[in-house]
Amino acid sequence: MVRRSIAGGAALIALVLFLFLLRGCLDSRKEQSFRDYTREVAALVKESDDESAGVFRLLTGSAGEVETTTQLNAFAGAADQVLDRARATDRPDELSEANDYLIETLQFRRDGIRAIARLLPGENASRPERQQGAEAIAAAMQTFLASDVIFTTRVRPRLDEGLKKQELDGEVDVPQSTFLPDTGWLDPATVTDRVGTLGGGGGGASGDAAPGLHGSGLGTVTLGGVALTPDASASVPLSGDLVFEIQVLNQGENTEIEVPVNVTVGSGGDATNLKEVLPEIAAGETATVEVPFDAEPSTGQNVSITVEIEAVPGEEMTDNNTGEFSVIFTR
Numbered sequence: 354m355v356r357r358s359i360a361g362g363a364a365l366i367a368l369v370l371f372l373f374l375l376r377g378c379l380d381s382r383k384e385q386s387f388r389d390y391t392r393e394v395a396a397l398v399k400e401s402d403d404e405s406a407g408v409f410r411l412l413t414g415s416a417g418e419v420e421t422t423t424q425l426n427a428f429a430g431a432a433d434q435v436l437d438r439a440r441a442t443d444r445p446d447e448l449s450e451a452n453d454y455l456i457e458t459l460q461f462r463r464d465g466i467r468a469i470a471r472l473l474p475g476e477n478a479s480r481p482e483r484q485q486g487a488e489a490i491a492a493a494m495q496t497f498l499a500s501d502v503i504f505t506t507r508v509r510p511r512l513d514e515g516l517k518k519q520e521l522d523g524e525v526d527v528p529q530s531t532f533l534p535d536t537g538w539l540d541p542a543t544v545t546d547r548v549g550t551l552g553g554g555g556g557g558a559s560g561d562a563a564p565g566l567h568g569s570g571l572g573t574v575t576l577g578g579v580a581l582t583p584d585a586s587a588s589v590p591l592s593g594d595l596v597f598e599i600q601v602l603n604q605g606e607n608t609e610i611e612v613p614v615n616v617t618v619g620s621g622g623d624a625t626n627l628k629e630v631l632p633e634i635a636a637g638e639t640a641t642v643e644v645p646f647d648a649e650p651s652t653g654q655n656v657s658i659t660v661e662i663e664a665v666p667g668e669e670m671t672d673n674n675t676g677e678f679s680v681i682f683t684r
Contacts, residue, residue, distance in 0.1 A: 383445060384519050390444040391512060391525050394455060397442075398504070398530035400435050401462055404428050405497075405532040408466060418473055418550045425470035432463035447518070451511035458500045458508060462532050465496035473550055483551050483610065487541040490548070497533035504530050545611075565606035567667035571676050572600025572639060574660050576646065581678040586655055588681050597627070597644040601662055603634045613663040614642045618650060620657055625650070652682045 408428050411421055436459040444452050472493060474486035509527055516522045537543040545551050574581045575598045579589050589595070599614055612634060616627040625648045634640045650656050658678040664671050 384521060386443070386445045387448070387516060387519050387521055388525055390442065390448055390452075391516065391527065393442050394508075394512065395526075395528035397435055397439055397455070397459070398528050401432065401459060401532065402530055404432055404435075404462070404466070405534070408469075409534055409538075412469075412548050412550075415549050421550050422470050422473055425466055425473075429463055429466040429470060432459065432466055435459055436463055445515070447515045448511065451508050451515065454503055454507035454511065458504045458530075461496045461500035461503070465493055465500070465532075468493040468496065473548075483545070484541070487545040487548070487551055491539055491541040491544045494533060494538040494544075498536070498539065501531050501533055566604075567607055567609070567665050568604040568670060569609065569612060569634075569662050569665050569668060570602035570604050570673040571660060571662050572602050574599050574676060574678065576658075576680065581658065581676075581680065583676060583678060586679040586681055588683055591649075591652065591682050591684055593647060595646040597646055597660070599642045599644060599660055599662075601631050601634060601640050601642055603636055603638050603640075605665070605668070606636050607667075608633060608635045609665045612665060614644065615659075615661045615663065616644050616646075617659040617661075618646065618648065618656060650682050652684055655679045655681055 408425065411424050411428075414421075416424070436456065439452065439456050439459055442452065469490055472486055472489040474483050509529070512527045513522065516525050516527065538547075576587070577589050577592065577595045579587050581587050597616055599616070601612060601614065603609055610633045612631040614629050614631060618625040618627070625646075627644050627646065629642050629644045631640055631642050656679070658680055660676045660678070662674045664674060
């Protein structure tokens, strides 16, 4: 009888030890699954963030519209592969909701890239078409912002919560991810300034140009109604509302858009630099750009003034783009 009791007790102890070891093994496997999943999420969003860097580097570069669109579509294809991996990733049941939000995050990012590739205006688009393109691209940037919000407010908190329950919150780092570099991209004017294929952000004379002759030139220049000439010093009374009126000549065969006009008053560290942009000028047309001047230059002495019409894409001869003048300001 005693032997049976001892044997029964030993069996019970062995069963308890077995269950304890089994539970420990299962807990260890579960903890490892949390670690593995978190590392996979980190790898996925790292690839997504790298795509962001590539996309925005491309948008602000000097590549033409065709090349930019082609590369954007390639980025969209890569984003689709990242999304497929997220769908197929093994995860603990407790993190299924976090994974659902991760998938939504990556879907927004892929769709945003595709939209921008589709919305880029052609190289020969008119200014209204380019403006509409900038507005549409700025709207598409909202998808990137949405993806960042979902990741920050849905994915990371659920990962944090799951790791905390497993007592891994101090052991495993929860990844961070931001696709949209800054909210300036939500503004159409900023998009126009930054995106090379819209005439800004690396465009200029080195950008792609439509076939045919391109050329701009400087016409007459007045300041406060006083005509400036290169070979004489003009006297200009100072006032609070002085304005340069600068004629821009389109001497080419194409409509030009976003033509910068630069004015430098004075020289060295005391110089005042002014800039305005002529939105559009048709072939053979003359347009006047007004550049306000409200600085306080020295009076009673010659002040140098340089006016420059920046070269448009495709322009080869720039000899007549710049004028140098001298003004004596009076009170």
